[in-house]
Amino acid sequence: MKKNDLTRIILLITSLLMLVIGFVMSKSNIEILILGILAIISLVVLDRQASDIVKLSKNNPKVKTFRFLNMFTLLIVVLCFILALSSSDNQVSITEDNKILIIGLMSAFMMTFANSSPKIPFNRYLGLRLPWTIRDEETWKIAHRLIGYLSFPIAIIMFIMSFFFDGNIVGIVGILTWVIIPSIHSYIFYYKRLKGLN
Structure with a gap:
């Protein structure tokens, strides 16, 4: 079996386990612990196999x-894991008390x-x-x-808006804008390119 195939199998199994655990188990510290461990395993596998995955030296x-970026994502997963375990409802949610911190972390990530x-x-x-x-x-x-160009303005606007508006709305609108604009633009580019190739 090739290394790449084994990597895909490990990532598929950990992803499926995360989905099943997320839907089946009740919200508890054990569930958060298992999901955190599975996410960390996936990210460590990605890191160890990075050059094989992207087919570069x-x-x-x-x-x-x-x-x-993989290690940065691992850091974010661990931070979310710690925040979830330390909250009373075992979730990372945006409240009035922590909205500046959460939106600030989202902006820093972006x-x-x-x-x-x-x-x-x-x-x-x-x-x-x-x-x-x-x-x-x-x-x-x-x-x-395009994601690179949009990230700074969206992150700054999100952070400023979090002082005036509900943190959940600011976070959702910011992330959706960050993802939807490049998604639509790249789809249009791909469609035109595909038509041009035919």
């Missing part, structure tokens, strides 16, 4: 970007991702993974370049 700067987004190598595991972005490398590049 270990010293390639794009592999370093992939590994950096800005960090923005800086590295255009450098993410074409892959199926990390980045804006949509049917059209994982089929065409040029579409992938367009989508991630």
Whole structure:
């Protein structure tokens, strides 16, 4: 069995276990612990197999970007895990008491991702993974370049708006805007490119 096949099997099993546990178990510390461990396992596997996944040498700067974002995501998962365990309802939710902290963390994540987004190598595991972005490398590049451009303004607007509006609405609108605009733009690009190739 190839290393890449084993990586896919491990990631598929951990993802399925996370889904099943998320739907079946009641909200408890045990569920959060299991989900956190499975997420960490997935991210560690991705990190260890980074150069094989993106089909580039270990010293390639794009592999370093992939590994950096993967480790950054691992840090965010661990932070969410700690926040969930420390909250009374075992969830990471935005309340009036913590909305500046949560929106601030979301904004920091977006800005960090923005800086590295255009450098993410074409892959199926990390980045804006949509049917059209994982089929065409040029579409992938367009989508991630646009994410890079949008991230700073959206993150700053989100943070400022969190002082005046409900944190949940600010967070949802900010994340949806951050994802939907590059998704639609990259789909239009892919569709036009596909028509041009036929």
